[in-house]
Amino acid sequence: MTSKPEIWGLLVGVNHYLPGNKRRVKYGDLSGCVKDVMALQSYLEKRNVRHITTLTSTKGCNGPEEDESQLPTHPNIIRELERVIEDSRPGDLVYFHYSGHGIRRDADEIGAVEGDHISGTALALADVMEGGAYLTGYQLGVYIKRMVFEKQLRVTVVLDSCFSGRGFRSAESEEEGYTSRRGDDCIDLEFLQSDQEAEGAARLLDTDEEYTDGTRNGMTIRSWLSDPTGCTVLTACESNETAGEYTFEGEKHGILTYWMLKLLSENPETCRPSYNKVRDYIANNIDRVHSAKKQSPVLLGDTDHVFLGQEQVVEKPVGHVRERRPNTDTVELDIGWAHGVAKGAIYDVFLERDNVTTGSISKVKAQVTEVPDNSPFRSRAILLYDPEDSSTAAQVKPGSVVILQTWSLHLDAFVDISSLHQHLSEDQIEGLGSHIKQTPGLFLGSDVEKPEDQECDFQVALNKDNCFEVLLFENGKYTTIPRVTPVPFSDSDWDFKIAYILRHLARFRDVRSIDSKRIDTPLNPEWFSFSVEPDDEGYGDDFEKDPKDPTALRASEDTNLRFSFKMNNDCKYQSVFVSFYDFDASWGISKLEPGPGQVHEVTKQTPVHFTIQMMIPEKCTQQDPEEIVDTVRVFISTTRTNWEDITLPELPSHACTVPPVIVTVPSDELDAETTERGPEVSQSLFDLSSAEDDDKFDSRNPKRKPVVKRTPHAQSQPRNVWGFMDLKVTTFPKS
Numbered sequence: 018m019t020s021k022p023e024i025w026g027l028l029v030g031v032n033h034y035l036p037g038n039k040r041r042v043k044y045g046d047l048s049g050c051v052k053d054v055m056a057l058q059s060y061l062e063k064r065n066v067r068h069i070t071t072l073t074s075t076k077g078c079n080g081p082e083e084d085e086s087q088l089p090t091h092p093n094i095i096r097e098l099e100r101v102i103e104d105s106r107p108g109d110l111v112y113f114h115y116s117g118h119g120i121r122r123d124a125d126e127i128g129a130v131e132g133d134h135i136s137g138t139a140l141a142l143a144d145v146m147e148g149g150a151y152l153t154g155y156q157l158g159v160y161i162k163r164m165v166f167e168k169q170l171r172v173t174v175v176l177d178s179c180f181s182g183r184g185f186r187s188a189e190s191e192e193e194g195y196t197s198r199r200g201d202d203c204i205d206l207e208f209l210q211s212d213q214e215a216e217g218a219a220r221l222l223d224t225d226e227e228y229t230d231g232t233r234n235g236m237t238i239r240s241w242l243s244d245p246t247g248c249t250v251l252t253a254c255e256s257n258e259t260a261g262e263y264t265f266e267g268e269k270h271g272i273l274t275y276w277m278l279k280l281l282s283e284n285p286e287t288c289r290p291s292y293n294k295v296r297d298y299i300a301n302n303i304d305r306v307h308s309a310k311k312q313s314p315v316l317l318g319d320t321d322h323v324f325l326g327q328e329q330v331v332e333k334p335v336g337h338v339r340e341r342r343p344n345t346d347t348v349e350l351d352i353g354w355a356h357g358v359a360k361g362a363i364y365d366v367f368l369e370r371d372n373v374t375t376g377s378i379s380k381v382k383a384q385v386t387e388v389p390d391n392s393p394f395r396s397r398a399i400l401l402y403d404p405e406d407s408s409t410a411a412q413v414k415p416g417s418v419v420i421l422q423t424w425s426l427h428l429d430a431f432v433d434i435s436s437l438h439q440h441l442s443e444d445q446i447e448g449l450g451s452h453i454k455q456t457p458g459l460f461l462g463s464d465v466e467k468p469e470d471q472e473c474d475f476q477v478a479l480n481k482d483n484c485f486e487v488l489l490f491e492n493g494k495y496t497t498i499p500r501v502t503p504v505p506f507s508d509s510d511w512d513f514k515i516a517y518i519l520r521h522l523a524r525f526r527d528v529r530s531i532d533s534k535r536i537d538t539p540l541n542p543e544w545f546s547f548s549v550e551p552d553d554e555g556y557g558d559d560f561e562k563d564p565k566d567p568t569a570l571r572a573s574e575d576t577n578l579r580f581s582f583k584m585n586n587d588c589k590y591q592s593v594f595v596s597f598y599d600f601d602a603s604w605g606i607s608k609l610e611p612g613p614g615q616v617h618e619v620t621k622q623t624p625v626h627f628t629i630q631m632m633i634p635e636k637c638t639q640q641d642p643e644e645i646v647d648t649v650r651v652f653i654s655t656t657r658t659n660w661e662d663i664t665l666p667e668l669p670s671h672a673c674t675v676p677p678v679i680v681t682v683p684s685d686e687l688d689a690e691t692t693e694r695g696p697e698v699s700q701s702l703f704d705l706s707s708a709e710d711d712d713k714f715d716s717r718n719p720k721r722k723p724v725v726k727r728t729p730h731a732q733s734q735p736r737n738v739w740g741f742m743d744l745k746v747t748t749f750p751k752s
C-alpha cells in the first residue's frame with residue numbers, strides 16, 4: 018500500500034530589513050509579510066501539514082524579534098531547502114512561499130530572456146543592506162530543480178514580491194492602505210562577496226550546461242524556474258509591474274497572498290482548485306478591487322494540477338461575469354465577438370467559490386442576448402434557471418465563472434438537404450432538420466427565403482456507399498470537405514452525428530473568418546514580425562517559402578518549424594500580449610503557445626519563439642488529399658486577453674466516435690424571456706447606435722449580419738487595441 022505523500026512548507030516573510038550601508042539600495046520595512054506567513058501557516062496546519070518551517074523578520078525594540086537562526090537570510094533559507102531535500106521522500110509535496118521586497122539584478126540592456134519573469138531577479142532578504150546575499154531566481158531554481166529531479170518531489174513556489182523596476186524609476190504615490198513591495202531603487206548591480214559565494218555554491222550544484230555556459234555574468238543566468246517541469250510557480254506580477262500589500266479588514270497582507278488564501282480557505286480539502294483557477298481568481302479580484310494598480314499574476318510550469326496536489330485537472334476555457342444589473346437577471350460577460358460569441362450561445366454559470374472542472378453541473382445558465390460590434394470583448398446575457406434554483410441564481414455576481422455549453426453562430430449558415438428526399442421518409446427528414454436547427458444560426462435552406470442564385474453553405478448528400486457526406490459550396494459547386502468522416506446510413510444515430518458535424522464546421526468557419534475590418538482601430542501589423550523557419554539549419558527539400566506570399570510556406574511531414582514573433586522598433590507600445598493558435602486540417606482549433614490560462618508579454622527586448630513538429634492527420638476517406646494546410650494565428654492585444662474560448666476539438670476521423678448528442682438550445686425562449694422582464698432588462702449595457710441597428714444586428718434572418726455603426730468607446734475602461742496575424746503552412750508527405 019502506497020503511503021500518503023507528506024507536505025513540506027517553507028514560509029519566508031520579511032517585514033523588517035536590518036539597517037546597513039553595504040549597498041546603495043535601501044529597503045523600507047513592510048507590514049504584511051509576516052502576517053502572510055502566519056496566515057499560510059494556519060492554513061497548512063488545518064490541512065494537517067506536519068513539516069512547516071517559518072523564517073520571518075519582525076521589528077522589535079532592539080532589532081528583529083526573531084533569533085538569528087530563524088531570520089530570512091540566505092544561509093538560513095539554503096539550510097532549510099537542503100533539509101527538505103535530505104528528509105523528504107519521493108512523491109512528497111513542497112510549498113515555498115516568499116513575501117517581501119524583490120529587485121532586478123540585471124541591467125536594462127541585458128533584459129529578461131524571452132519574456133522571462135524569473136531570470137535576473139532576486140529576493141531581497143532581511144540582511145541584504147548589512148551585506149548579506151540576495152537569493153536570486155537562478156539560485157532558487159537550482160535547489161527546486163534538485164527537489165524535482167533528484168527526489169521526485171512536486172513543488173509549488175509562490176513569490177509575493179516585485180520582480181522588476183523597469184517603468185517604476187520615479188517615486189510612486191501610494192493610495193491609502195497600499196504599499197508596494199520594492200525598494201527605493203529598481204535595480205541593484207552591486208555584486209558583493211556574499212553574492213559571489215552564494216552564486217558560486219549554486220553553480221557547483223548546477224550540472225545543466227544550458228543554464229551555465231555562455232552567460233555574461235552570474236546575475237543574468239537563466240533560471241530553471243522560468244520554464245519548470247514538475248513544479249508550478251506563481252508570481253505576484255509581470256516583470257514591468259509592482260506587487261503590493263493592502264489593508265484588508267484592518268490588517269495588511271500581500272494582495273496576491275490574501276486573495277489566494279481566500280479562495281483556498283473557501284474550498285474544502287476534497288475540492289481544491291487548480292493553479293489556473295487560483296491565478297484567474299486572484300487576477301479577477303485585483304481587476305475588480307484594485308483596478309487602479311496594475312498587478313497581473315504570472316503562472317509558470319505545470320498549471321493544470323490541483324493546488325498543492327498531484328492530481329491533474331482538465332478544465333474548460335472560462336469567462337466571467339463582469340457586471341450584474343441590480344434587481345434583474347441581466348449580466349455583462351467579459352467575452353465578445355472576438356472570442357466567437359454570438360447571440361443565442363448558452364453558458365454554464367458557476368459561483369466564484371465553486372470548484373469548476375470537466376463534468377461540473379451548473380444550475381444556472383446564461384444565454385447571450387446581445388453582442389455589440391463596438392465592444393469585441395463584451396456581451397450581454399440573461400440568466401436562465403428553474404424556480405427552485407433562484408437562491409443560487411441570486412448569488413451570481415461579478416467574478417462568477419461562465420463556461421461555454423452550446424455555440425451559436427455569428428455568420429448564418431444554410432444547409433441543403435433536398436437531395437435526401439428520394440432516400441428518406443418525411444419523419445427522417447423532419448428529424449434531421451430539427452437536430453440541425455438546434456444550433457442558433459444554422460438553418461435549412463428550404464425554411465428561408467433567399468435569392469434563387471444564392472446557394473446554401475453546406476449540402477448533405479448520400480453517396481454510393483450509402484453514407485451521408487457533408488459538402489461545402491465553393492467556386493460555384495458543392496465539393497467534398499477533406500478529412501470529414503462520412504456517416505453510414507446504418508448508424509442508428511446518423512441524424513445526430515450529421516447535425517454535430519455541421520455545427521462543428523460552421524463554428525470553425527465562424528471563428529476563422531473573423532473579419533479584421535470589424536476591428537475598431539486595429540493594431541498596425543507593420544509594428545510586428547511573425548515568421549517561421551526550419552528548426553534545423555538549411556532549407557533543403559523539406560522547407561519551401563512562397564516567393565509571392567510571405568505568409569505561406571511548405572514543409573515536409575515531421576519537420577520541426579520554429580515560429581518567432583517580435584515587436585519592431587517603430588511600434589508605439591511598450592509591450593503587447595500574445596497567444597498562438599492552430600486552425601488545423603482536422604477542423605480543430607488548439608492553443609500552441611503559451612500553456613493553458615497563460616499569455617506571453619512581448620517587448621522590443623523579449624521576442625517569443627516556439628517550435629512545433631508538422632504532422633499529417635489520418636485520412637477519413639481515400640479521396641482526402643495527401644497535403645494539408647494549417648493556419649497558425651497569433652492574437653495580439655494591448656491588455657492581457659484570454660482567447661481560449663475559441664478552442665475547438667478536432668473532428669473525429671471515424672463515424673463511430675462522432676458524439677451522438679446535440680444540446681438543445683431554448684432559442685425560442687430568448688426573445689420572450691427578454692420581453693417578459695420588461696424594458697429595464699432589454700436596455701443595452703453598451704453604447705450601441707440605436708435600437709433599430711440592434712435589432713438588425715441580432716436578427717436570425719437569412720442574410721449576413723451588417724456591421725453596426727460604431728460609437729465612441731466608454732472612457733472608464735482601458736482600451737484594448739488588438740489584432741491578429743496568420744501564417745499558412747502546407748505539410749506534404751516525405752518523399
